[in-house]
Amino acid sequence: MPPEGPGRPAAPAADALPVLHGIRVLDLGRYIAGPFCAALLGDLGAEVTRIERIDGGEDRGVTPVAGDGTGALFLQVNRNKRCIALDIARPEGQAVLRRQVAQADVVVANLPPPTLRRLGLDYETLAAIRPDIILTTTSAFGEGGPLGDRPGFDGVAQAMSGAMHLSGEPGRPAKLMVSCVDFATALAGAFGTLAALHERQRTGRGQQVSGSLLGTALTIANNALIEEALLHPGREAAGNRSPLGGPSDTFRVRDGWIIVQVMGDPLFRRWAALIGRPDLADAPRFATDQSRGDHGEELSALMAAWCAGHDVESALSALAAARIPCGPVLAPRQVLADPHIRASGAFRALDYPGLPQPAPIARPPVSLSRTPPTIRRRAPQPGEHTEAILAESGYDTAAIAALARAGIVRLAREPDAVPAAHPA
Structure with missing residues (x-):
């Protein structure tokens, strides 16, 4: 388990409140884009309540x-939240939901537009309850096109953006096995929510923040799409080799794999000197990044020959001494043991009932020097805070018990302990 090393973010200043202190967020998202957006707001100090199905929801596992x-994904994207288990499809559950909305500043929901309308989570319905509400939504394909009402996941967006066509090998498209589009969409949603909250401070008015997985994927792939629109190169996949410079590829060394990325003339000249071929720096076919990308197979072959005489440590040491961007290709187990990652304090160790050991939850991807985001609470169990949240909303003990008997809510009486960080 990586320790919380000396590189961990600084503690908040003694006189500083969290950035989103006093902001209440309702999270009705599922899987990643919505829940992680809400988690990021929670990292910044917002009070986040996850509203989930009575059975806990399909994204828990x-x-x-x-x-x-x-599941591991749930532990990551639902930190800093309390949870109420509520059947919002029934009229009694809708009444509970409306009371929560009336006390909220932000509602996060990554659901198709028809589902939002059916559940009373569309902006018009929410604004009728609280006029200055901010609704942050994420759909698969966005509105305005024929696919707007369809569901979709990260991989579908990767496929439709051109990214899969350009990944893998020719004739064999490949999907990135981590959900980069989902997480980037969540980051964009949090960015938009912060903008809407800032605007509300000036005008007192709420609004809807909208994003989509496909829109995010098209943004990530935009460089390739611009090139295709203007120059029509018809690019195909080239494995891990970049078509835009070189050598930029993964290479086998005696005891593993490394990645090397050479971009720009100064880096190329240093690389050529490193492998004992300074003449390459003046060869016309390698005069620019694009020409080096066009002749990338030749450059990768030269780099592969150099790497064959090295192990990971010696190759990376020589490349780093030449100031050439490089790194090891690490398996997940190696990531957790990597000296730099351990020293940087990249993870917050949190317990959860039934774990064999504390889980390494990645810290927020940005920090602030005076009011840093923090992970204060583990992910909740199903309905763990239902009773407390309903009581705060004005329900008395008898009313809460009646809702539970009717199956509108699920209660859980586990103690609401917030475990401290664990040492290595």
């Missing part, structure tokens, strides 16, 4: 790691 089947 992705990559199960806990005794109750809770």
Whole structure:
């Protein structure tokens, strides 16, 4: 387990409140784009309440790691939240939801537009309850096209953006096996929500923040799409080799793999000197990044020959001494043991009931010097805070018990402990 090393973010200043102190967020998202957006707002100090199905929802079990089947993904994207288990499809559940909305500043929901309308989560319905509400939504394809009402996941967006066509090998498209589009969409959603909150401070008015997985994927792939629109190169996949410079590829060394990325004339000249071929720096076919990308197979072959005489440590040491961007290709187990990652304090160790050991939850991807985002609370169990949240909303004990008997809410009486960070 990586420790919380000396590089961990600084503690908040003694006189500083969190950035989003006093902001209340309702999270009705599922899987990644919505829940992680809400988690990022929670990292910044917002009070986030996850509203989920009575049975806990289908997104709890992705990559199960806990005794109750809770998954690694859920632990990551639902930190800093309390949870109420609520059947919002029934009229009594809708009444509970409306009371929560009336007390909220932000509602996050990554659901198709028809589902939002059916559940009363569209902007017009929410604004009728609280006029200055901010609704942050994410759909698969966005509105305005024939696919707007369809569901979709990260991989579909990767496929439709051109990214899969350009990945893998020719004739064999490949999907990135981490959900880059989902997480980038969540980051964009948090960015838009912060902008809407800032605007509300000036005008007192709410608005809807909208994003889509496809829109995010097209943004990520935009460089390739611009090139195709203007120059029509018809690019195909080239494995890990970049078509835009070189050598930029993955290479086998005696005890593993490394990645090397040479871009720009100064880097190329240093690389050519490193492998003992300074003449390459003046060869016309390698005069620009694009020409080096066009002749990338030749450059990768030269680099592969150099790498064959090295192990990971010696190759990276020589490349780093030449100031050439490089790194090891690490398996997940190696990531957790990597000296730099351990020293940087990249993870917050949090317990969850039924885990064999504390889980390494990645810290927020940005920090602030005086009011840094923090991970204060583990992900919740199903309905763990239902009773407390309803009581705060004005329901008395009898009313809460009646809702539970009717199956409108699910109660859980586990103690609401917030575990401290664990040492290595």
